[in-house]
Amino acid sequence: MATILDGKQTSEKRLETLREAIAGSGLHPKLATVIVGNDPASQMYVRMKHKACEKVGIASVGVELPADATTRTVVDKVRALNRDGSVDGILVQLPLPSQVDTGRVINAISPEKDVDGYHPENMGHLFLGKPRFSSCTPTGIMTLLAEYQIPVAGARAVVAGRSIDVGRPMAALLLNADATVTICHSKTKDLAEELKRADILVSAVGKPHFITKEMVKEGAVVIDVGINQLEGKLVGDVDFEAVKEVASAITPVPGGVGPMTIATLMENTFRSAQERACDRVL
Numbered sequence: 001m002a003t004i005l006d007g008k009q010t011s012e013k014r015l016e017t018l019r020e021a022i023a024g025s026g027l028h029p030k031l032a033t034v035i036v037g038n039d040p041a042s043q044m045y046v047r048m049k050h051k052a053c054e055k056v057g058i059a060s061v062g063v064e065l066p067a068d069a070t071t072r073t074v075v076d077k078v079r080a081l082n083r084d085g086s087v088d089g090i091l092v093q094l095p096l097p098s099q100v101d102t103g104r105v106i107n108a109i110s111p112e113k114d115v116d117g118y119h120p121e122n123m124g125h126l127f128l129g130k131p132r133f134s135s136c137t138p139t140g141i142m143t144l145l146a147e148y149q150i151p152v153a154g155a156r157a158v159v160a161g162r163s164i165d166v167g168r169p170m171a172a173l174l175l176n177a178d179a180t181v182t183i184c185h186s187k188t189k190d191l192a193e194e195l196k197r198a199d200i201l202v203s204a205v206g207k208p209h210f211i212t213k214e215m216v217k218e219g220a221v222v223i224d225v226g227i228n229q230l231e232g233k234l235v236g237d238v239d240f241e242a243v244k245e246v247a248s249a250i251t252p253v254p255g256g257v258g259p260m261t262i263a264t265l266m267e268n269t270f271r272s273a274q275e276r277a278c279d280r281v282l
């Protein structure tokens, strides 16, 4: 029977440690969130981020733009936040509406305030093995693996999904931790065979119950990044009930990777505040 990797409990523990660190730091970190439109899920995630800020002692400000906002409007808002000296971290909630050029918006975020780690400069640092800010979901997963003392060095890690926000940075972080990494995607031949070789399997494909028991090696660690609705219920990419019978450890949905994403965002924001304070002194 698999160990359940409890992201909710781990994130609460880390948020408490962070709250104490911030309280003792003499700093007043501040996060700015930008949301475009009124997608209910995005609104909920942004609310969760503001609530986490409140919990740990990070000030937060929310910018809400209408669903028909143009790329220029969003970029201008981001640039204003770049110039605002009181703001340490800027987060643009994704996905953006289709008329907004996501790449241009992300490029506009000052790399020093890019607590989501999506800016190409921060991606570059990550892929060079020297991350500054790395994206919150993959970084949260690495934290969860470390908290449960799951060895990564030398492990055969397989990442299903090659997205900019999860698949690619996940692969880079696993590689930086000395895993042997394979990235699978929609054109991968013999996908099930590739997945079955994994000691650590990370699924970020966005298809409910895509990963079946037959695709998982006995004793593998299974990380589920999926957030899918199935018959009115929130489910991951992994057929949890079946896969937990063969895995040695597994993340649930909800209560696995999601809460770690938010804890990591808080940690990145505090780090940004610390680095910006250092820069002011130097």
Ligand SMILES: Nc1nc2c(c(=O)[nH]1)N[C@@H](CN(C=O)c1ccc(C(=O)N[C@@H](CCC(=O)O)C(=O)O)cc1)CN2
Residues within 6 Å of the ligand: 045, 046, 048, 091, 092, 093, 094, 095, 116, 136, 137, 227, 234, 253, 254, 255, 256, 257, 258, 259, 260, 261, 262
């Ligand atoms: N700018 C960003 N946009 C998006 C990110 C991101 O990291 N930065 N990630 C996702 C959404 N996301 C945060 O924004 C996120 C998703 C899920 C959770 C979470 O804790 N989920 C809970 C369940 C909540 C529910 O009841 O639905 C869980 O898994 O336990 C946190 C953050 C896309 N966009």
